[in-house]
Amino acid sequence: MIWKSVQQIMIAQVLKNEKQAEETLKAVKNAGFDAIELNGFMLRPSGMLVRMLTRMAGMPTGNCGNYGWKALVESSGLRVTAIHEDLGTIEREMENVLKEALDFGTDKIVVTGMYRFDYTDEVQLLKLAERLNAAGEKLKKNGVSLLYHNHNTEFRRLPDGRVVYDVLMENTDPELLAAEFDSYWAADIGANALGYMQKLGKRLKLYHVNDRGVRPGKTPITPILKSDAVELGLGAMDLPNMLDIAVRSPVDSVVLECHKNWIGGSPLRSLEISGQYLKEHLS
Numbered sequence: 001m002i003w004k005s006v007q008q009i010m011i012a013q014v015l016k017n018e019k020q021a022e023e024t025l026k027a028v029k030n031a032g033f034d035a036i037e038l039n040g041f042m043l044r045p046s047g048m049l050v051r052m053l054t055r056m057a058g059m060p061t062g063n064c065g066n067y068g069w070k071a072l073v074e075s076s077g078l079r080v081t082a083i084h085e086d087l088g089t090i091e092r093e094m095e096n097v098l099k100e101a102l103d104f105g106t107d108k109i110v111v112t113g114m115y116r117f118d119y120t121d122e123v124q125l126l127k128l129a130e131r132l133n134a135a136g137e138k139l140k141k142n143g144v145s146l147l148y149h150n151h152n153t154e155f156r157r158l159p160d161g162r163v164v165y166d167v168l169m170e171n172t173d174p175e176l177l178a179a180e181f182d183s184y185w186a187a188d189i190g191a192n193a194l195g196y197m198q199k200l201g202k203r204l205k206l207y208h209v210n211d212r213g214v215r216p217g218k219t220p221i222t223p224i225l226k227s228d229a230v231e232l233g234l235g236a237m238d239l240p241n242m243l244d245i246a247v248r249s250p251v252d253s254v255v256l257e258c259h260k261n262w263i264g265g266s267p268l269r270s271l272e273i274s275g276q277y278l279k280e281h282l283s
Contacts, residue, residue, distance in 0.1 A: 002247060004278045005035040005081040007208070007257035008042055011267050015064040018072070025076035027268050031275040035079040037206075037255050038104065039112075040089060040097075043069050070103055081253040082108035082147065082180070082206060086115075087128075090135050090146075098142050108206065108252075109139060110147045110180050119153050119164045129171035136176030147205055148172075149180040152189040165196070169203070179203050182257070183242055184210035184229065194238055197245045207246045208255050211235030211274075215261065228261045231270055232277035243281050254282060 006028050015021045028036065045065040073080060083101055090097050090109065101109060111132065118124055136146035154165040169179070179200050183193035197204060213235025214225040232239060246254055256278070262270035 002251060003034040003253035005037050005253045005255040006033050006271055007037045007255050008039050010257050012061050018067045021067055021072055025072055025078060029077050031272045032279050033275055035081045035253060037081040038083045040083055040085040080104040080106045082106055082110050084110045084112045087111050094138055101144050107144050108147055109144055110149050112149045113151050120156055120158055122158055125167055126171055129168055132172050133176050145178055147178045147180040150182050150185055152185040155186055155189045155191040174203050178205040180206035182208035184212055187212055187237055194241055197242060202250055204249045204251055206253055206255060207251050208257050210258050211237050229258045232274040240281060
C-alpha cells in the first residue's frame with residue numbers, strides 16, 4: 001500500500017498556534033491522507049534567515065518550531081513519511097538527525113537541495129555528489145535512507161550540454177542515495193518529468209505530486225496565461241501515468257505539496273480536492 005502524504009510546508013499558514021496545528025493535522029487525516037512529511041526547520045526553533053526565506057516564498061512558518069510535534073502527529077493518527085533536512089545539518093548533527101528520525105518513526109531523510117549553490121559548476125556539483133554519498137553511507141549504517149528532492153534548478157545544463165540532474169544521479173551510488181522526485185518542478189523548467197520517473201526506476205522511493213495549470217478568471221487580454229500550481233486534476237500534467245509509475249515502483253508514499261495559489265486561498269480546501277483525486281487515482 002502506498003501512503004498518501006502531505007508536505008508540512010503546505011499547511012504552514014494554518015499552524016499559527018499549537019491548538020490550530022492540532023486541528024489542522026486532524027483535518028489532513030480526515031481528508032484521506034495517511035501521513036505527513038516533516039521539515040527539520042519546522043520541528044525546532046529556526047533562525048531569522050529561515051523565517052525570512054519562508055516568508056518571502058509565501059510560506060511563513062512562524063513559531064511552529066516551538067510546538068510539541070511528536071505528540072501532535074501521534075494524536076492526529078498520521079504517520080511520518082520522511083523528514084526533510086539540509087545537507088549541512090545532516091553532516092554536522094548526524095546523531096541528532098538519526099534520533100529525530102527514530103523519534104518520529106521514519107527511516108527516510110531527504111535533502112531538499114542546496115542554497116546559494118551553482119549547480120552548473122561541475123566541480124561544485126561533483127563535490128556535492130561526494131558529500132551525498134558520504135552522508136548516505138553513514139545514515140545507511142544506522143538503518144536510515146538518504147533521498148534527494150529536486151527542484152527546477154537541477155534540470156539546467158552544464159556548459160557542455162549535460163543535464164545537472166543526470167550528472168548528479170550518475171555520480172552518486174544508488175545504494176546510498178535514492179530519489180524523492182518532484183514532477184512539478186521538472187515540468188516547470190520543461191523537462192520530461194514522466195521520462196525521468198521511468199528512468200529512475202527502483203531508485204524512486206518517494207514521489208512529490210502537484211499539478212500545473214491556470215486558474216479561470218476574467219477574460220484575458222491575450223491568449224497567453226500564466227501557469228502556476230493547481231489542485232490535482234485541475235492542471236495539464238500527465239498525473240495518471242505518473243501515479244501509475246509510482247504504483248509500479250518502490251515508492252512508499254506519494255506526497256502532496258501545493259505551495260500556493262490554493263482554491264479560496266485555503267491550503268486545507270486545496271488538499272481536500274487533491275486528496276479526493278488521489279483516492280480516485282491511486283490504488
